[in-house]
Amino acid sequence: ASAAAKLTQFGVKHVARGIGRLSTEVLESGSGSYVTTVSGRKMLDFTSGIGVTNLGHSHPGVTKAAQAQVGKLVHGQVNIAFQKPYLELVKALIPLMPHKSLDTFFFWNSGSEAVEAAVKLARHATKKQNVIVMQGSYHGRTMGTMAMTRSKTIYGENYAPLMPGVFAVPFPYCKQCSIASHSDGKFGFENCCMDPVLQLELLLKRETSPSDTAAIFIETVLGEGGYVPPPQGYLERVREICDKNGILMVADEVQCGYGRTGKLFAIEHYGVRPDILVMAKGIANGFPLSGIVSRKELMDMQKPGSMGGTYGGNAVACAAAVAVLKAFKEEKILENVNARGKELKDALAAAQKNPKTKHMIYDVRALGLMLALECTPGKGYASKIQAKCMEKDMLLLTTSIYDTLRFIPPLNITKEDMAEGIRIISEAIEEVAA
Ligand code: PMP
Numbered sequence: 001a002s003a004a005a006k007l008t009q010f011g012v013k014h015v016a017r018g019i020g021r022l023s024t025e026v027l028e029s030g031s032g033s034y035v036t037t038v039s040g041r042k043m044l045d046f047t048s049g050i051g052v053t054n055l056g057h058s059h060p061g062v063t064k065a066a067q068a069q070v071g072k073l074v075h076g077q078v079n080i081a082f083q084k085p086y087l088e089l090v091k092a093l094i095p096l097m098p099h100k101s102l103d104t105f106f107f108w109n110s111g112s113e114a115v116e117a118a119v120k121l122a123r124h125a126t127k128k129q130n131v132i133v134m135q136g137s138y139h140g141r142t143m144g145t146m147a148m149t150r151s152k153t154i155y156g157e158n159y160a161p162l163m164p165g166v167f168a169v170p171f172p173y174c175k176q177c178s179i180a181s182h183s184d185g186k187f188g189f190e191n192c193c194m195d196p197v198l199q200l201e202l203l204l205k206r207e208t209s210p211s212d213t214a215a216i217f218i219e220t221v222l223g224e225g226g227y228v229p230p231p232q233g234y235l236e237r238v239r240e241i242c243d244k245n246g247i248l249m250v251a252d253e254v255q256c257g258y259g260r261t262g263k264l265f266a267i268e269h270y271g272v273r274p275d276i277l278v279m280a281k282g283i284a285n286g287f288p289l290s291g292i293v294s295r296k297e298l299m300d301m302q303k304p305g306s307m308g309g310t311y312g313g314n315a316v317a318c319a320a321a322v323a324v325l326k327a328f329k330e331e332k333i334l335e336n337v338n339a340r341g342k343e344l345k346d347a348l349a350a351a352q353k354n355p356k357t358k359h360m361i362y363d364v365r366a367l368g369l370m371l372a373l374e375c376t377p378g379k380g381y382a383s384k385i386q387a388k389c390m391e392k393d394m395l396l397l398t399t400s401i402y403d404t405l406r407f408i409p410p411l412n413i414t415k416e417d418m419a420e421g422i423r424i425i426s427e428a429i430e431e432v433a434a
Contacts, residue, residue: 004039030057033417044394054282056410065323079308085318099273104299107291107313111254111280112140114290122215125298134171136225151224172196210245220266223255226400227372235272248275258282262368287317337368347422375403388428
């Protein structure tokens with residue numbers, strides 16, 4: 001076997017099987033929209049490590065900032081003292097928040113930990129304990145967030161008991177609701193999602209009283225549940241229900257935040273104020289960093305010493321994160337997201353109209369560069385298209401329990417790389433149809 005094949009075999013043998021893997025390739029380097037494997041295979045990366053390397057692999061500005069910080073201070077433990085990059089990051093983030101009330105920060109390492117930090121804050125600030133999440137949501141794989149994750153049973157299967165006190169309501173996923181109603185024929189609902197607002201109100205009457213409910217967690221755009229933006233008006237209703245019942249609204253923007261949808265935070269599309277905003281993934285372009293932001297009045301209720309951890313808000317990761325925000329501004333990232341997002345959406349919409357391929361495509365959804373192509377149920381089209389793309393040297397992910405492809409290219413993808421991606425995807429769809 002070749003050296004590369006031996007490395008793969010070694011990985012298969014000695015690395016936890018519980019990690020699902022799209023491919024057994026061994027990556028060696030990455031630059032911009034491409035990664036290169038140890039065998040020299042160059043692949044167009046439309047996964048960005050699940051929305052993390054949003055400025056492409058090895059972004060020069062981020063790399064330089066991280067390298068400089070490594071030479072100055074790597075670890076400035078947050079329970080020991082402040083450190084400069086942490087404060088610089090807070091300073092850079094404050095004016096970018098979707099609401100001016102969001103002015104106090106806590107940084108952690110992963111998205112899951114940040115979601116749990118939000119649970120702790122919500123419980124402490126409200127002196128209540130239950131949380132409500134959305135069906136189809138993904139919040140992480142820790143004991144707390146596994147309980148809150150409702151996108152696939154695999155994430156929690158056989159790992160119980162998990163954190164108690166988590167209740168779920170439907171997310172307004174109108175397309176799937178209409179499949180359910182039309183295929184059954186007996187349902188009286190036409191595109192109504194069984195009224196997700198009413199479902200939430202009923203939950204608060206039947207299962208978890210407002211006096212026991214600390215927070216409603218919602219991904220502004222559903223990620224692992226299918227890349228579904230909620231219809232306009234829905235989040236406002238959630239906000240109203242929160243206000244009426246003294247419940248905090250937590251926006252989990254780990255996947256949809258940080259420019260992915262064409263605004264820095266997806267909630268800006270809806271003009272709704274969250275009480276707590278959770279961010280991670282793209283925040284430091286690959287360095288482990290996550291965070292929550294809330295208003296000082298809530299954050300100040302927590303007792304000193306009750307928050308923190310060895311690596312949270314690592315100095316190198318924070319320095320990288322400052323460089324990420326600098327790049328967003330200097331390289332007009334959000335403009336690129338909207339321009340490239342439109343090109344990809346137009347191409348997917350063309351496939352949806354194309355007489356040769358339209359039978360395969362049930363829905364095309366897009367907000368910026370957070371795009372999904374939902375296939376006609378029951379035929380496994382999405383994984384077939386995904387496999388074809390892989391043959392054509394493109395990394396692409398599926399999402400949700402439905403047959404759906406998701407497209408997560410870097411936010412600074414060039415026009416040329418996007419054209420190449422569109423060529424591969426279009427060919428793959430046509431070949432699967434043939
Ligand atoms: N929330 C959302 C919306 C996510 O998409 C993810 C990761 N896919 C997480 C939380 C968990 O983040 P992490 O994997 O960094 O723990």
